[in-house]
Amino acid sequence: MSSAGPAAEAARRDFSQALNAKGHAVENxxxxxATLERAFADGALERTPEIDQTLDDxxxxxxxxxxxxxxxxxxxxxxxxxxxxxxLIEQA
Amino acid sequence: xxxxxxxxxxxxxxxxxxxxxxxxxxxxxxxxxxxxFRVWGEVDSPFEIGWQEFRRLxxxxxxxxxxxxxxxxxxxxxxxxxxxxxxxxxxxxRPAARHVIAHAEQGYTTNLPLSALEGDDVLLADVADGAxxxxxxxxxxxxxxxxxxxxxxAKWLRGLQFLAADRPGFWERYGYHNDADPWLEQRYxxx
Numbered sequence: 001m002s003s004a005g006p007a008a009e010a011a012r013r014d015f016s017q018a019l020n021a022k023g024h025a026v027e028n029x030x031x032x033x034a035t036l037e038r039a040f041a042d043g044a045l046e047r048t049p050e051i052d053q054t055l056d057d058x059x060x061x062x063x064x065x066x067x068x069x070x071x072x073x074x075x076x077x078x079x080x081x082x083x084x085x086x087x088l089i090e091q092a
Numbered sequence: 093x094x095x096x097x098x099x100x101x102x103x104x105x106x107x108x109x110x111x112x113x114x115x116x117x118x119x120x121x122x123x124x125x126x127x128x129f130r131v132w133g134e135v136d137s138p139f140e141i142g143w144q145e146f147r148r149l150x151x152x153x154x155x156x157x158x159x160x161x162x163x164x165x166x167x168x169x170x171x172x173x174x175x176x177x178x179x180x181x182x183x184x185x186r187p188a189a190r191h192v193i194a195h196a197e198q199g200y201t202t203n204l205p206l207s208a209l210e211g212d213d214v215l216l217a218d219v220a221d222g223a224x225x226x227x228x229x230x231x232x233x234x235x236x237x238x239x240x241x242x243x244x245x246a247k248w249l250r251g252l253q254f255l256a257a258d259r260p261g262f263w264e265r266y267g268y269h270n271d272a273d274p275w276l277e278q279r280y281x282x283x
Binding site for chain 2: 056057062068076080
């Protein structure tokens with residue numbers, strides 16, 4: 001059963017807005033992840049094992065060692081995984 | 093279409109002389125003294141070997157074409173390494189083994205049917221065009237499966253897990269095609 005109520009709806013909206021904002025996909029995804037973590041901490045949305053795995057994958061795609069450039073597929077991964085997360089949190 | 097009539101480059105691809113670097117995240121730092129390669133799952137002889145032992149395994153060279161899902165193809169690249177056939181024989185696959193997950197650094201995975209490993213051109217490669225793989229192309233070791241789009245040829249390979257049932261890898265979970273046959277343009281799963 002998905003989280004309902006104004007807080008859950010606002011959390012989903014905030015995540016989508018951050019993910020789809022103008023700007024670079026990687027930075028948008030980082031902002032969207034931060035938004036989602038706040039929603040979990042506040043209890044607006046509930047984690048599921050699939051969301052956690054997807055978030056782990058997204059973090060790996062965005063991980064950037066100091067002094068290194070991100071690979072050319074980080075932005076694509078951010079978009080692909082971000083879209084999956086959007087769908088998953090509809091049921092979260 | 094006869095073999096003679098078959099085009100060299102799959103549909104939707106262009107040929108480049110370069111070897112583009114495409115991956116997510118950053119290039120992992122590898123310490124060969126700590127590096128290992130593991131084979132497990134539906135096998136009777138799982139094993140784990142270090143770099144020195146890997147380098148003593150039987151080796152071969154192939155010349156092949158590679159095709160990236162992002163539409164570039166590179167022709168006549170030479171890879172050198174250990175034939176996958178040797179790994180399969182050493183691991184002694186159980187009859188239940190039908191699929192394999194390639195595990196790489198940073199949690200990257202990709203999945204293949206066992207049948208994709210049957211070709212003589214499938215290698216665990218540590219040399220390309222006569223030189224050790226560069227860090228951004230998978231140093232020290234990558235899988236090479238030329239008959240599939242090249243994301244299936246996992247860079248920074250650390251292990252092979254044999255399974256009875258298929259399980260999607262990283263890109264396959266998020267929209268890349270499970271089969272990845274370049275001649276069928278199997279790029280994305282929603283196409």
